[in-house]
Amino acid sequence: MADAAKKTKHSHAASQAAQPAPRKVRFNVGTQYQVLDVVGEGAYGIVCSAVHRPSGRKVAIKKIMPFDHSMFCLRTLRELKLLKFLSEAGVSENVSVQSSILIPVKNHMTVRLLYGLRSSECELVTMSSYADDFILQIISILDIIKPASLEAFKEVYLIQELMETDMHRVIRTQDLSDDHAQYFVYQTLxxxxxxxxADVIHRDLKPSNLLLNANCDLKVCDFGLARSVKTAEPSGTETGFMTEYVATRWYRAPEIMLTFKQYTKAIDVWSVGCILAEMLSGKPLFPGRDYHHQLTLILDVLGTPTLDEFYAITTRRSRDYIRALPFRKKKPFSQLFPNANPLALDFLTKTLTFDPKKRITVEQALAHPYLEAYHDPEDEPVAPPLDPEFFEFDLHKDDISREQLKELLYEEIVTFKPVVMT
Structure with missing residues (x-):
């Protein structure tokens, strides 16, 4: 391929996404930040764009009101602790670019592409002139507004990188090319x-948790449901795991609903497969209305589980439910996505496998031929394994009062070291 830029014919993925109407809200963030407009809202928080006055840098400020419910406290504490850990490990903006576990983007072949904003089109250019760029795929915390005291601590304000839209909005407003799909899946992986x-499962991957900017850089966000692999086992004391799963069920792996022997990293891989399928078609693959409908939609595509898959389900109630369903033949993904890249279809087959033990790992997904233009294990991030006690508060959450959770959150905030913004 020549070094000349190659243009796609679809509208730019990030720039064309619909944005919410601007409005103002009350943010107690001091004089260093000028709050601009609301850019997003969730169940227990709101995000505004802002300007860091000393540097002139545009940022996002996430206001969280966690003290109305213990679950919100837990989610906020998990997210804050994990993002601080990843910053110190070197997979966010909180470290210098010399760190060996950052994510350098390098040119390995002329077909490798970088997305840049050119007018209303997304221009695909070769990477040779971008060899020194560093793109970090996990949202970072730049600063946290420190409360005056524990008694005055009512809200959490996280200062983060400003991203212009998310994958959910992009998919809803336009068609994505196969090149976009490859690039976005690669960054997610x-x-x-x-x-x-680090032995951490995200547990809530979905399009709205993949943030994008006008360059099509992607950042994974919302780590409130993240958990150590070693503490994510479905036992008699793990009812909170399912109780907290209030987010969209459409991207949940079947083993979560059917209570397999253990929840593994494979649940995130399933979500990636669902997200790719949505990029290819513009609509969710498994838009279940409830638990039963969700399983029905999955089995309509994957077919009735094999005997090995069936006996991996540990609860008799779930096995009885599956046994009572009519037999279903597997539908080939080529039938569901007739215009898709054959390599994308093979990627879907390997990520959307019913048995989590047979599902490909993240490392295997990165090495899949569908992502060959981007994959280089030397350039991809790793982090040190997380101490199993990192999420120890989760193991005792039923015995921890809301006031104790507040104290834990306060301690995390006052010990945070902000990034020097320029």
Whole structure:
């Protein structure tokens, strides 16, 4: 391929996404930040764009009101602790670019592409002139507004990188090319490789948790459901795991609903497969209305589980439910996505496998031929394994009062070292 830029014919993925109407809210962030507009809202927080006055840098400020419910406290504490850990490990902006576990983007072949904003089109250019760029695929915390005291601590304000949109909005507003799909899936897997190397499961991957900017750089966000692999086993004391799964069920692996012997990193890989399928078609692959409908949609595509898959389900109630369903033949992905790249279809087959033990790992997904233009294990992030006691508060959450959770959150905030913004 020549070094000349190659243009796609679809509208730019990030720039065309619909944005919410601007409005103002009350943010107590001091004088260093000028709050601009609301860019997103969730169940227990709101995000505004802002300007860091001393540097002039645009940022996002995430206001969290965690003290209305213990679950919100737990989610905020998990996210804050994990993002601090990843910053110190070198997979966010909190470290210098000389770190060996950053994610350098290098040119290995002329077909490798970088997405840049040119007018209303997304221009695909070769990477040779971008060899020194560093793109970090996990959202970072730049600063946290420190409360005056524990008694005055009512809200959490996280200062983060400003991203212009998310994958959910992009998919809803336009068609994505196969090149986009490859690039976005690759970036998502790079983030997952860092998490999984630390023995952490994200547990809530979905399009709205993949943030994008106008250059099509992707950042994974929302780590409120993240958990160490070693503490994510479905036992009699793990009812909170399912109780907390209030997010969209469409991207959940079947083993979560069917209570397999153990929840593994494979649940995140399933979510990646669902997200790719949505990029290819513009609509969710398994938009279940409830638990039963969700399983029905999955089995309509994957077919009735084999005997080995069936007996991997540990609860008799779930096995009885599956046994009572009519037999279903597997539908080939080529039938569901007739215009898709054959390599994308093979990637879907390997990520959307019913048995989590047979599902490919993140490392295997990165090495899949569908992502060959981007994959280089030397350039992909790893992090040190997380101490199993890192999420120890989760093991005793039923015995921890809301006030104790507040104290833990306060301690995390006052010990945070902000990034020097320029």
């Amino acid at each position: 790079r983030a997952l490789k860092a998490l999984h190397s």
